[in-house]
Amino acid sequence: MTLAGELEVGTQVPADERVIDVRDLRMRYGAKDVLNDVSFAARRGEVLALLGPNGAGKTTTIEILEGFRMRSSGEVRVLGVDPASAGEAWRARVGVVLQSWRDHGNWQVAELLRHLGSYYRRFSTEARSRPWPVDDLLEVVGLTAAAKTRLTRLSGGQRRRLDVAIGIVGRPDLLFLDEPTVGFDPEARRDFHDLVHRLTDVDDTTVLLTTHDLAEAEKLADRILILSTGRIIADGSADELSRRVAGESEIRWTRDGQRFVHSATNPTPFVRELLVQYGDDIADLEVRRNSLEDTYMRLVHDTEGGPR
Numbered sequence: 001m002t003l004a005g006e007l008e009v010g011t012q013v014p015a016d017e018r019v020i021d022v023r024d025l026r027m028r029y030g031a032k033d034v035l036n037d038v039s040f041a042a043r044r045g046e047v048l049a050l051l052g053p054n055g056a057g058k059t060t061t062i063e064i065l066e067g068f069r070m071r072s073s074g075e076v077r078v079l080g081v082d083p084a085s086a087g088e089a090w091r092a093r094v095g096v097v098l099q100s101w102r103d104h105g106n107w108q109v110a111e112l113l114r115h116l117g118s119y120y121r122r123f124s125t126e127a128r129s130r131p132w133p134v135d136d137l138l139e140v141v142g143l144t145a146a147a148k149t150r151l152t153r154l155s156g157g158q159r160r161r162l163d164v165a166i167g168i169v170g171r172p173d174l175l176f177l178d179e180p181t182v183g184f185d186p187e188a189r190r191d192f193h194d195l196v197h198r199l200t201d202v203d204d205t206t207v208l209l210t211t212h213d214l215a216e217a218e219k220l221a222d223r224i225l226i227l228s229t230g231r232i233i234a235d236g237s238a239d240e241l242s243r244r245v246a247g248e249s250e251i252r253w254t255r256d257g258q259r260f261v262h263s264a265t266n267p268t269p270f271v272r273e274l275l276v277q278y279g280d281d282i283a284d285l286e287v288r289r290n291s292l293e294d295t296y297m298r299l300v301h302d303t304e305g306g307p308r
């Protein structure tokens with residue numbers, strides 16, 4: 001059996017390193033096929049961004065991997081186990097960030113995290129002590145000052161930080177994030193990106209996230225998966241995907257205080273010639289390849305046959 005990643009851009013994850021292993025996943029709601037043939041894998045410590053248009057099936061895919069939704073068919077292994085029949089010990093290793101925690105409105109932030117964290121204590125191992133100490137966790141998600149605030153009094157951004165804290169309180173091996181930064185201000189967004197990097201660097205956590213923010217995907221993800229028409233149509237790093245979509249690079253520079261822009265399929269000879277001709281007169285030289293947004297638009301429109 002071949003994974004879509006191997007077909008698309010040669011992303012190969014050896015079988016024994018697969019934290020997530022999805023093959024030929026199909027999902028049908030009534031008469032509607034949402035996922036036709038989804039295959040991909042993730043290795044330990046990797047950040048994967050699952051992108052795709054509204055209704056492409058991203059949440060459905062994540063919910064199947066989380067064990068919250070039964071698939072129609074296909075092979076799914078998460079941390080080596082089929083999520084459809086996984087037990088409590090498996091669940092303790094999987095973190096899920098749900099859309100805003102609404103229960104326990106009168107509880108204080110630290111109190112809730114301590115309470116939820118206590119559930120994970122019996123799943124603590126020598127390699128991974130559980131739960132995350134509440135003070136450290138509050139610091140890491142930027143809620144130290146709100147430790148004693150009641151949940152009903154949190155701002156939208158603070159609430160989302162709490163959702164993330166709840167998702168990671170058990171120090172998961174694998175974390176699912178469904179549109180994690182919706183409603184974040186730029187600073188909270190940057191803090192959150194730092195947090196994801198810290199989770200993967202320090203804890204070797206594998207992260208699968210969905211987002212519509214392509215700049216966020218480009219910044220955070222080691223690998224990008226694009227889901228469209230029920231299939232993974234691309235699987236690779238932002239650079240690999242951009243190389244796959246042949247396109248023009250944009251070259252910008254200034255000379256004698258004037259700004260210039262030029263597009264070229266192969267920018268190197270152009271830049272070489274520019275420097276030969278004008279040498280030190282060239283300033284602010286910039287070469288910009290296809291952004292992830294350009295690549296995404298091309299791939300999705302090519303697949304869906306929509307206007308470009």
Ligand SMILES: Nc1ncnc2c1ncn2[C@@H]1O[C@H](COP(=O)(O)OP(=O)(O)OP(=O)(O)O)[C@@H](O)[C@H]1O
Binds near residue numbers: 054
């Ligand atoms: N429980 C359900 N019953 C029937 N259809 C559903 C159900 N849940 C989702 N769908 C349909 O399945 C398709 C995929 O939905 P899903 O929420 O997985 O997409 P998504 O990629 O996460 O979308 P978005 O980017 O808008 O969040 C949509 O057409 C949706 O209407």
